[in-house]
Amino acid sequence: MNKKVRLTKKGNEIIKFGEDVAGFNIPVLNEREIRAAAGLLFLIMFMSVLVAVLKGNFLLIKYAVTIFLTDILIRVFVNPRFSPSLIIGRLIVRNQAPEYVGAKQKRFAWLIGVVLATTMFTLMVVVNSYSPITGIICLVCLIFLFFETAFGICLGCKFYSVFYREKTQYCPGEVCDSKSKQDIQKTSGVQMIIILGFIAYFILAVYFFNDNFNEVPFELFGTESSIQAK
Numbered sequence: 001m002n003k004k005v006r007l008t009k010k011g012n013e014i015i016k017f018g019e020d021v022a023g024f025n026i027p028v029l030n031e032r033e034i035r036a037a038a039g040l041l042f043l044i045m046f047m048s049v050l051v052a053v054l055k056g057n058f059l060l061i062k063y064a065v066t067i068f069l070t071d072i073l074i075r076v077f078v079n080p081r082f083s084p085s086l087i088i089g090r091l092i093v094r095n096q097a098p099e100y101v102g103a104k105q106k107r108f109a110w111l112i113g114v115v116l117a118t119t120m121f122t123l124m125v126v127v128n129s130y131s132p133i134t135g136i137i138c139l140v141c142l143i144f145l146f147f148e149t150a151f152g153i154c155l156g157c158k159f160y161s162v163f164y165r166e167k168t169q170y171c172p173g174e175v176c177d178s179k180s181k182q183d184i185q186k187t188s189g190v191q192m193i194i195i196l197g198f199i200a201y202f203i204l205a206v207y208f209f210n211d212n213f214n215e216v217p218f219e220l221f222g223t224e225s226s227i228q229a230k
Contacts, residue, residue, distance in 0.1 A: 014078070014079060015078060015079060016079050016081075017076070017079065017080065017103055017107050018080070018102075018103025018104075018106075018107075019081070019103075021100060024100060024170065025169075026102055026103065026104065026169055026170070027102075027103040027104075028100040028101060028102060028103055028170055029080060029100070029101055029102075029103050029106055030090070030093075030098040030099065030100065030101075031098075031099040031100070031101045031152065031172045032089075032093040032096050032098060032099050033086055033089035033090040033092075033093050034086065034089065034101070034106070034148065035089075035148055035149050035152060036088070036089030036090075036092045036093050036149075037083070037085035037086045037088065037089035038145045038148035038149040039089075039145075039149035040085050040088060040089065041067075041068055041071070041085055041145055042142065042145035042146055042149055044064045044067065044068075045061075045064050045068065045138070045141060045142055045145065046142060047060070047064075048060040048061035048063070048064035049061060049138055049142070052130075058124065058130065061124065061138075062124055062125050065117065065120045065121050065124055065125060066121065066125060068113075068117050068120075068141070069114075069117040069118060069120070069121045071083050071084055071085050072110055072113045072114055072117055073114060075110050076107060076110050076111060076114055080103075099172065100170055101154075101170050101171060101172050102168060102169045102170040102171065104160070104164075104168075104169075105154070105157040105160040105168050105171070106154065106157065108156065108157065108159070108160045108163070108164075109144075109154050109155070109156025109157045109159075109160070110156070112144075112156045112159070113141070113144070113156065116137050116140060116141055117141070119133075119137055120134060120137050120138070120141075143155070144156060152172045153172070154171075154172065157171070
């Protein structure tokens with residue numbers, strides 16, 4: 001009987017979403033390793049999209065989509081602990097203090113990722129096609145991954161409260177809890193004017209110097225020309 005109970009517990013530990021941590025009443029995940037994993041997947045997807053767009057070579061993006069789908073399927077339907085990207089992310093941020101987030105909203109966000117990745121895999125790898133549909137899905141995936149890794153904002157988690165009435169717990173940066181902003185978080189009118197001024201500066205730079213920027217730069221030390229001469 002005890003052996004059967006141990007096997008059941010072991011099985012539950014394998015097929016599980018989120019980890020039990022003292023002080024938290026629901027399963028949680030480490031946001032720091034999630035952001036690291038999102039950065040890795042963003043880099044893979046972004047590079048593969050560039051190769052496809054600039055060179056018309058879809059080999060890399062097919063591998064990238066396969067990797068992305070496999071990784072996110074493991075996260076959602078097996079256990080995030082066994083996701084290759086999250087394992088690498090854990091190794092990268094292992095010396096940083098964990099930032100715990102609720103597992104429920106992350107699972108919902110990753111289910112959206114499963115739908116997007118499955119559609120991409122079916123159209124690009126199985127059917128071997130590309131279209132505006134695959135382009136839009138790629139763009140959406142890149143935006144989701146970029147916001148996660150750059151800003152710590154889980155866009156998919158934003159839709160959790162739309163479908164579930166229960167209050168979201170343990171959001172990254174404690175955004176679930178209503179609280180007043182500290183002075184260091186506030187943006188002044190002067191800072192907003194600086195942003196608008198910077199945008200105007202960039203537009204003027206493009207207008208006046210576009211022809212100069214468009215010129216192909218020459219090799220400063222002349223090594224390339226000397227090699228060609230030989």
